[in-house]
Each structure stands twice: as structure tokens, then as C-alpha cells.
Amino acid sequence: MLSFRAIKTLLPALLGVGFFLLMGAASLSALFRYSEPHSWFGFLQQPYLWRVVRFSLWQALLSSGLSLLLAIPVASCLIHRQFYGRAALLQLFSVSMVVPTIVAILGLVVVYGRAGWFNQLFGVQVPLYGLTGILLAHVFFNMPLAVRLLLQGYDLIPSGQWRQASQLGFSRLAAFRWIEWHYMKKVLPGAFVLIFMLCFSSFAVVLSLGGGPKFSTLEVAIYQALRFDFDLNKASFLALLQVFICTFFAAIVYRIAPVNRQDVSVLRATSYLLKDSLWARFVDFVALGCAFVLVIPPFLAIFEPIFSPLFLDTLLSPALWRAVLVSLQIAIPAALISLLLGVCFSVLARFCVARRYVASLPNKIEHLGNMILMVPGLVIATGLFLTLREVGWGLESSYWVVVWVNAVMALPFVLRALMPVMYQQERRFRNVYLSLGVQAWSRWQLEWPLIRKGVAQAFGYALLLSLGDMGVIALFGSQGLVSLPLYLFQLIGAYRLEEGSCVAVVLITLCLLLFYCATRFIGGRSLAEH
Missing domain, CATH: 1.10.3720.10 (MetI-like)
Structure with a gap:
């Protein structure tokens, strides 16, 4: 059983994972409160639904x-x-x-x-x-x-x-x-x-x-049900169907x-000529x-539009820089939240790695973080918005809804970068830590040079995924909440393809610059250069 000392050490991680589960449960329960399960059998009889499911699969x-x-x-x-x-x-x-x-x-x-x-x-x-x-x-x-x-x-x-x-x-x-x-x-x-x-x-x-x-997927069908019809009943049914299939x-x-399993003896594999x-x-x-x-x-x-005469005019557009600012205001907090959640999941998982009574939990904890991919981000965002509206928050909560959903949707990528290095350090040094009584913050200080590359990679992934999101922002975007991807999509939809191409250059340049800065300043010189 877990000792009081172990629970005290793991308390921040437990709170982080608990908050993640609480927000997910609140989001889904709010959506299902607006649904009518007795009418779902009628959806199952629609040929269009099964055509969408077949094509999605x-x-x-x-x-x-x-x-x-x-x-x-x-x-x-x-x-x-x-x-x-x-x-x-x-x-x-x-x-x-x-x-x-x-x-x-x-x-x-x-x-x-x-x-x-x-x-x-x-x-x-x-x-x-x-x-x-x-x-x-x-x-x-x-x-x-x-x-x-x-x-x-x-x-x-x-x-x-x-x-x-x-x-x-x-x-x-x-x-x-x-x-x-x-x-x-x-x-x-x-x-x-x-x-x-x-x-x-x-x-x-x-x-x-x-x-x-003819080529629609369940996610697109959910977007259409929410955006154009605001049919929460159909959206919740489609979301539940998607979760079940996945x-x-x-x-x-x-x-x-x-x-x-990670081999405990592996520090850095040396390649030999074959x-x-x-x-x-x-x-x-x-x-x-x-x-x-x-x-x-x-x-x-x-990058082809750099040589276009319209590129400079696009750079001088105030709408472009407003979209850049909105994107950064969404991406940076979302990446930080996603990284924090990833650390909480990783700490819990690695604690369980070498302890027999919880040895089966690491994979389950990792699968729990990955399960967010099974639930449509549009559904999570809608349910969370409805929850916040019930407690008195209106449209002003849209920004935080977008930030939170971007953070949790990036979590599987964050875990992919963090989990292997966290497991490896646990297996390498656990006995040393136990014999010397090294715990919590002291462990982080000792391990930071070894895990900083994984942390930088995780933060970079979360940053770019949040910066390039077009799903949730397409649902909640308003006149004051237009990110760069949404602005680009609006230009393409208005047949301003050349101007949209110039905006795409700005977006990908911003992504590359932010990814380099994240890996350079967090991961150190070696990660940025290699």
C-alpha cells in the first residue's frame, strides 16, 4: 500500500491528473444532459451515418x-x-x-x-x-x-x-x-x-x-451538427459512437x-557495422x-509566396498581426498546461514502474492520457462551454475553453516525448535515490540535464499543435478571437488564395522559430543543433 510519505510526494501529480479527469467528466456530462438517448436508435437507422463510419474506418x-x-x-x-x-x-x-x-x-x-x-x-x-x-x-x-x-x-x-x-x-x-x-x-x-x-x-x-x-468522417459530422445545427443530441451520439469504435x-x-519494456542496461546504444x-x-x-x-x-x-509582390503588403496588414497575437495568447498557455499535465502523468507512471503492487498501472496511466484522442475536441470544447455557462460564464469563457482543449489534445504527444526518458531515469537511479534518501525536487535537480531534451521536445510539440489548431477555434472563433490558422482558412474560403499563401509563410515561419527557441533554450545547444 502507498505510505503517507509517498502520497505526500505524489500529491501535486495526483491533483493534476485528478483535475484532468474532473474537467473531462464535467465536459461530457454537460453535453449528455442536453441529449436525448431515446432518440439515438433513429440515428442508427440512417444510411448516411454508416457510410461515414465505413469511410472513417x-x-x-x-x-x-x-x-x-x-x-x-x-x-x-x-x-x-x-x-x-x-x-x-x-x-x-x-x-x-x-x-x-x-x-x-x-x-x-x-x-x-x-x-x-x-x-x-x-x-x-x-x-x-x-x-x-x-x-x-x-x-x-x-x-x-x-x-x-x-x-x-x-x-x-x-x-x-x-x-x-x-x-x-x-x-x-x-x-x-x-x-x-x-x-x-x-x-x-x-x-x-x-x-x-x-x-x-x-x-x-x-x-x-x-x-x-461522400468523404466525410465522424469528426466532420460532429462539427456540422454543432456548428450549423447546434444539435447537441446528435453530436453527443456521434461522439459516443466515435469513443466506442476507438x-x-x-x-x-x-x-x-x-x-x-525499456532495457535497464541501455544508456546509449552503440551502432556496429553490418x-x-x-x-x-x-x-x-x-x-x-x-x-x-x-x-x-x-x-x-x-515558402514560394516569399517572392510574391503581395507578400510585403500582407505583412503590413493589421489583421495578420492581430491573428499572430491571438495565436500566441492561445498557444503558449496551452503548451505550458499540456507540459504540466504530461509531467503529472509521467511522475505517477514512473512511480509505479518498479513497485510490484502497482506494476500494472504505468501502461494504464499512459493509455488514460492517450484516450483524449478518442474523444472529439469539438465535443470536449462544447461540453466545457456549456458547463461554464451554467456557472455564470458566458462567451468570455471561449478563450479558456480553446486553451484547455488545445492543451489536452496535445497531451498524447507530450507523453510520447516524456515517458521514455522518465522511465529510463527511474530504472537507472531508483536504488541510488532510495539509499541516499533523494526525493521530489532534489530528484528533478539531479535529473534535469538528462531529461531536459525530452521536456523541450514535449513543450515544442504542444506549442506547435496549439499554434496550428483549427478545430476548436473554428467552432468558437469570433471577431475578437481569430487565430492565424482560422484567418488563413477564412482567406482561402474567400478565394484570396495568394494572400492566404503569404499568411501560411508567416505561420510556418512562426512555428519553426518557436520550435527552435523551445528546443534551444529548454533542451540546450545539443538538441537545437542536432
Whole structure:
């Protein structure tokens, strides 16, 4: 059982996680108070609903499968090959995971659109609006995420196994079969579930590239029910259906997935040369080529409007800088709250890692933080707004609703950056801490040089995700609450595409600048440079 001293030490973390659960419960309960469950059976008989569910599942499965299928050879290549620009590519992968959705979509349109670069170079028109465009956008976002998650799996491989494989003259294929796959298959289920939930609940991508009702997802249907009809009953039903599908799917995958454990002996895995071959070089070349083609051209396309004569006029627009200020006022508090919540979850999880009576809790705590992806952000925001309205807060609460929902929606990414380093320090130094009586704040002071890179990465992810959000702000945005992504979407909707492209340059530049500052000043020089 937990001692009083342990409870006292964990009290801040328990309060943080408790507040997270309380706000989630209050949000959902407020929404369901306005619903009529007896009418839900009628929704189940609508053919349109099942068409939306089928397409949501189909595009999510395809997007997840393609992202992981491409990420596996790319991750293997990045582990075994050292080449010029490798560190820059990894940093680009980190940014592309959380680049503002509307900006990435604009870059994809410039590259693959009807008058895009791809059509001009090869004379082939890509059907961008529909399933193809949705898959392109999802792979652009999630393939880099899958690569980063698989690289974490490679960090679990003890150096001794690589050394033995090198001494035995293993080829790349033999090493993959007997060493890499054993560790990779432990990471793949969690990565698949995370990417599946991100794609299943996709909003801005489907709204922009769906091309019509035929390619709608449940998240878009929820937005339409709230924004245009303000039908809380239908929105709550759709939200509950989405939570059920995601939970059912995740439960099946985690049930059959092997346990993923950090090797306590691993400090930093040392790579050893394996037997190379022409076939291995060809596979690496093709994998890296696909990664470059998918990720780099949309980034380059985003910066094309810098040479436009309209770019300077856009920079002088007061509306642009008002949107920049609103975005910063939302993103910075949201990132700080998300990081604080992530630390609370991580502290609780690592406390349970080496204690037998709570040894099963770390995975459950991490899954609890990831479950926020199953609940639509629009539903959380609406329920929270209704709760605050019931206690006397009106439209003035919209800002805090947007901040809080952005914070909790970024939490899974924060946990992905924090959890591995927190687990590792617990396993390395727990016995030393116990023998010396080191606890709480003293532990943080000792561990800070070791975990600061993970903290910086987590804060950077939360900052960029909040800066690029277009879901909640699209629902609650008003004349005084227009962020950069919403301002950009309004320009595109008004067919001011050239001006919108200039705003996209400002948004992506702001993202890159803030991400660099977060990793440089929190993570230190090494993280910013590598």
C-alpha cells in the first residue's frame, strides 16, 4: 500500500491528473444532459451515418498502414546509415509531425494540385480532393511520427546484440529478422493505434481535401451538427459512437500486442557495422527517396509566396498581426498546461514502474492520457462551454475553453516525448535515490540535464499543435478571437488564395522559430543543433 510519505510526494501529480479527469467528466456530462438517448436508435437507422463510419474506418486503416509501411525501412535506414543532412532530416520529421494542418494542406495543393509542381513536371494530375488527397496528407503528417516512434524502439536494443551481429557477419536482412523485428513489433501496435486514432478523428484534412459529403468522417459530422445545427443530441451520439469504435479497436490491438519494456542496461546504444550489400543500399535509397518526396516538397512550396509582390503588403496588414497575437495568447498557455499535465502523468507512471503492487498501472496511466484522442475536441470544447455557462460564464469563457482543449489534445504527444526518458531515469537511479534518501525536487535537480531534451521536445510539440489548431477555434472563433490558422482558412474560403499563401509563410515561419527557441533554450545547444 502507498505510505503517507509517498502520497505526500505524489500529491501535486495526483491533483493534476485528478483535475484532468474532473474537467473531462464535467465536459461530457454537460453535453449528455442536453441529449436525448431515446432518440439515438433513429440515428442508427440512417444510411448516411454508416457510410461515414465505413469511410472513417477505411481511410484511417489505409493511412495508418501506409505510414507504418513506409516508416519501417526509413527508420532502419536512419539507424544504419550516416549521411550528410541526417540530423536535419530528423529535425524536419519532428516539425512535420506537428506542422499546422491548414499550412501543410496548402503546401500539398501547390505540389499536387491541378496546376501544381507535380503536374507541371510529369504531366500527371493527382486527384487531390477525395481519398487520395486525404491519404497524402495523413502520410505527410504520420509517417514522420511513425519513424520517431520506431527509432524509440531501436533505442531499446542493447549494444551487445549489435556487436554480436557484427562479429557474426549479419547482413541487414538477417539483422532485421533476428534483432530489429523483435523490438520493432513491440512498438508497432502502440504506434498503429496512435496514428489510427489521429486519422480516424481527422478534421481539418477531411474538411479541406474531402471534396464533399461522400468523404466525410465522424469528426466532420460532429462539427456540422454543432456548428450549423447546434444539435447537441446528435453530436453527443456521434461522439459516443466515435469513443466506442476507438476504444474497441485499441482494446483489441493492445490485447494482442507484446509488452514494451525499456532495457535497464541501455544508456546509449552503440551502432556496429553490418555486412552491406547492393540490395540493402537500393532499399535504403528507395525508402529515403520516398520520404524526401513526401515531406520536403510541401515544405518548400509553403515558402514560394516569399517572392510574391503581395507578400510585403500582407505583412503590413493589421489583421495578420492581430491573428499572430491571438495565436500566441492561445498557444503558449496551452503548451505550458499540456507540459504540466504530461509531467503529472509521467511522475505517477514512473512511480509505479518498479513497485510490484502497482506494476500494472504505468501502461494504464499512459493509455488514460492517450484516450483524449478518442474523444472529439469539438465535443470536449462544447461540453466545457456549456458547463461554464451554467456557472455564470458566458462567451468570455471561449478563450479558456480553446486553451484547455488545445492543451489536452496535445497531451498524447507530450507523453510520447516524456515517458521514455522518465522511465529510463527511474530504472537507472531508483536504488541510488532510495539509499541516499533523494526525493521530489532534489530528484528533478539531479535529473534535469538528462531529461531536459525530452521536456523541450514535449513543450515544442504542444506549442506547435496549439499554434496550428483549427478545430476548436473554428467552432468558437469570433471577431475578437481569430487565430492565424482560422484567418488563413477564412482567406482561402474567400478565394484570396495568394494572400492566404503569404499568411501560411508567416505561420510556418512562426512555428519553426518557436520550435527552435523551445528546443534551444529548454533542451540546450545539443538538441537545437542536432
